[in-house]
Amino acid sequence: MTARAAQADGDPASDYLLSQQAxxxxxxxxxxxxxxxxxxxxxxxxxxxxxxxxxxxQSRYDLGAVTVLDKKxxxxxxxxxxxxxxxxxxxxLVVMPNGYGIANGGRPVPAEQAxxxxxxxxxxxxxxxxxxxxxxxxxxxxxxxxxxxxVTRSSGDNTTRNRIAAACAxxxxxxxxxxxxxxxxxxxxxxx
Numbered sequence: 001m002t003a004r005a006a007q008a009d010g011d012p013a014s015d016y017l018l019s020q021q022a023x024x025x026x027x028x029x030x031x032x033x034x035x036x037x038x039x040x041x042x043x044x045x046x047x048x049x050x051x052x053x054x055x056x057x058q059s060r061y062d063l064g065a066v067t068v069l070d071k072k073x074x075x076x077x078x079x080x081x082x083x084x085x086x087x088x089x090x091x092x093l094v095v096m097p098n099g100y101g102i103a104n105g106g107r108p109v110p111a112e113q114a115x116x117x118x119x120x121x122x123x124x125x126x127x128x129x130x131x132x133x134x135x136x137x138x139x140x141x142x143x144x145x146x147x148x149x150x151v152t153r154s155s156g157d158n159t160t161r162n163r164i165a166a167a168c169a170x171x172x173x174x175x176x177x178x179x180x181x182x183x184x185x186x187x188x189x190x191x192x
Contacts, residue, residue: 010065013055014083017092021046022134025058028127038131041138041149048147052091052138055080056130059097070096077101078108093141095134097122102141115144 013023021042024030038054045052055077057063060070069076077094081103084092091109093116094101100116102109119140122133142149 011080011083012062012064013057014080017053017055017080017084018087020053022054022056024056024131025062025127027061028056028058028130030056030127030131034128034131038134038138041135044149045138045142045147048142048149050091050142050145050147050149052093052141053084053088054093054095054134054138056095056127056134058125058127058130071098072096073099073101074108074113075101077103078106082106091141093134093137095122095130095137097125097130100133100137112141112144115140 016023022035022038024035024038038056042052042054057073057076060067063069063076066076066079069079073094073096076096077092078101080094081092085106089105091102091104091112099121100113100119102112102116116137119133119137122129124130139149
């Protein structure tokens, strides 16, 4: 499901986060490398035992029908976590221009919220700055939990390049196989 399709619901992030690790505002114009860095960090954290999903909320429009929670990251984190708790029961981080909120199973997490409260908020509607704030928050949370994660921008880019190269190789192989199969069928018809 794309973020745009999720916007049809009253609360876009809740639908998107049922199956994805991160919801980034579709209006935020975030670069693919910034998004890949965030996803790589989430994957690395999960592999080390720290499972968390992230909602990067740029403006009240990203909240759908719950615009009353705009600029209230703590309350929105609890609300969103409660909506997801039947499918996803672990940590949920909300990043808004004015701050952070974290919840687990619909409940606040005071120790982790204290970690977030020490961080500077993005302070801007710029999508890149919001994703950078999410990355900073994730690094602080994983370090606090004893699972520091160091994912560099270049490793995310290399992962993306490797995936693209693998996909291209598979596509070329499939085209060659299809061409060989078609050639073989034509030769068989010519013989008969």
